[in-house]
Amino acid sequence: GAGVSQTPSNKVTEKGKYVELRCDPISGHTALYWYRQSLGQGPEFLIYFQGTGAADDSGLPNDRFFAVRPEGSVSTLKIQRTERGDSAVYLCASSLKSSYNEQFFGPGTRLTVL
């Protein structure tokens, strides 16, 4: 079956602009996660959805970051007023029910803020 997909694969934007990153999880997976990964570092947790609701958003760095999952499948990570420090690979993962199951990662979106 299809794995986790993310679009776009690459996004270059200018400082101050707004961006949206999309994640399409594996069908039937209720849990969805967003991570941010900088070069040479491990994935850094941002937010976790269980169904449509954000079960844990403690990793969002500030109020410029927001994520939604309105119908319990596709999720969008939204970043306002982008800064150069936001440049990273944004990874999305999904799991069947929860974090106690295997997480399947998407290929990521490489965000570059100029």
Add this chain to the structure above:
Amino acid sequence: QQPVQSPQAVILREGEDAVINCSSSKALYSVHWYRQKHGEAPVFLMILLKGGEQKGHEKISASFNEKKQQSSLYLTASQLSYSGTYFCGTLKGANFGNEKLTFGTGTRLTIIP
């Protein structure tokens, strides 16, 4: 707090063994191991729950000592395909609100022919 992995990097010849360690300063419920190849997404290897569990996956196995808050990943008779960066991820609890997986600092493994 982020788990600390050791070593940071290791180079092995094909067929040699390696051990990668993951230590946390906080009590753990489970440890998850992933491997990430350069430019690719992390891929799941195994989950260990507290109870001193040991698991195996072909020639890759792992142990979890919850008293010491440590896990070790064992790679035996390494193959070229084992190259990549290994991350442990830790969960603090088994209940709602404790499902944030915190990844470690990573161990880069290079296997040479």
